[in-house]
Amino acid sequence: RLYTGVDGDFVSGTPVGLDLVQSESYQNETLYFVLPDGHTLDDFNSVSIWCVDVAADFGSGTFSAP
DSSP states (O other): OEEEEETTEEEEEEEESSOOOOSSOOOSOOOOOOOOTTOOGGGOSEEEEEETTTTEEEEEEEOOOO
8 A cells, every 4th residue: 555654663663555465566557546535745755665564664655845
């Protein structure tokens, strides 16, 4: 799943969207996500493709305002 977090903390982060598991890998695809009600971009500064079952980060990034 896509998870949002603060300073790379995804264990206590917020899930966004549905489970991303599929039988084939994602290649050359664009994924769009809608933040859950009550959340804004000001609530977090990190995103991760996060495996809930094993608490593993499969790719993440931290961002800040310009």
